[in-house]
Amino acid sequence: MNLRQLQYFVRIAEVGNITRAAEQLNVAQPALGLQIRQLEQELHADLLLRHSRGVELTEAGKLLLERARRLLQDVEEIKREFRGVSGHEQEMLILGLTPSIMLQIGPDMLLDAKQTMPNVSLSLVEELSYGLAMSLERGELNYAFAYGTDEPRPGVERKAILIEELLFVRPAVDTPLPESLTLAEALTHDLVQAGERDMVQRLLKSAAEKYTLNLRIVYEAQSIPAMRTLVVRGAASSFMPYGTAVEEIRAGKIAVQRISDTPLTRTLYLLKPSHAPVSRHQDAIDSFLDTIVKRLLESLGPLARRVGASAPNR
Template structure:
């Protein structure tokens, strides 16, 4: 008797949880696609999800389209206000959440067995901090906390807070964390001065400028949810000025490239453009009359359980702060205790 035909469109989702379906091929689904899909489903908007994930919107959309192609079914219905899940999308969301949690549990449990005292420290960093001291942190961790596996997660500050609340990171260094955020314990670390970044030219550019003069330039900035743009608009409003934001980009490399090419200037933290500043491709100016400053916090979940190697981890986190202060120099000052 012939084997009944199997509807691959309906069965494709089951490949995530089990194998052996007599379909033509297995779906090449990866964990990144599932994480992206879950975040889009949670916020209901691809643009917002791209901002929180620090991923360019076209790249995020491509990942979802590839996921839909592999599963041979639509997962999202796009409309002017965002997206809604199809029935297949609802099923995928439920199972993807379980699968991602299982993967995290597997990783933690396997690492715990690989060494008697092995622990996993997931630490969130903003892109500017990662660019400044990320590699150094990994080297320091190998020496200072050899029995702890360090995993660095790079996101914008508001994305790091969300990752902390979802239990995806143990600690994070994030800027401008709301004091009233429930379930999040914060400790102020340092106050950092933002810079006006311009393309290098043959002309001599002064080391300082005023906010009004800087705002005469066309700008490229991150989205409206980004802290730098919020600080800039707040400062400009005090003088009845308006930033001329010609480009908005969620990709930091894209922002830097536009400035290097001379298409725009930008208000940025030092770390965002550190390599281009060191090599002379970009020039920085400090704002003298209305300095733009932001506060860095070390955050963790309220009532988080202590690590077995907590003292060593605390020492390592303090070394991160010291490295960052050394990197920023006169652009930062320590706050808190």
């Protein structure tokens, strides 16, 4: 048994599908399956029940998942502690970001880190919100900026930062479009969205059920670039955060409209482990994290507001 096998097993358990886990881990599926079979042979127990929709954990698998998560967190804690032993080495800050945040301010963040945290080395991890939360639980991140509407997760502290309005994005047209439209009007279009675990799709389904509207999701794509490409080609429209399509919006490759009657919003949280040790450079790190929030608010303009602030003018 080794740590890599445990990491692979945890990722499969979390996504419930060996193929998706292999894609996320950047590992060939046969090699991933072999590692799990070797782990099962080592423990003399079946860990996964395989079926057409993916995999489920056996009782032995559930037990291993609990122990493996705890062990991997301990390993990451040991690494963090020993990185700080030598005063000659820079402390490492591993920060998780969603793709939309990375597209908007990723390069600026790297420059800000140099100035704000000269004694801290910044490592950025880009993943969807639910993936960032899971990585934080495994002890792979120090902090994460993640969107979500779920209940708090065990072992993770979260602080609401800002509320962001989602946009309706559609293929570009020659004639000017109204700045806004109703949710019912937007939902008459064929849509491309991410999978069912994606927060935007969950918000859409909830709103459609609440107002008894039809939802026409004709394409599902876990790849954000693929979603944008379908919109640019005119195959579908989508609901997206501004940052997800910022380059195409600025280039005029897609058109955007706001929802006038029932705008869909998401909340950005700052996540960190509940029992994380205080950094030797905590003041600098806190200042850097606050700079990220300020840059995001500047980038989003009227589409976002700090939690507790009044709603922006439409």
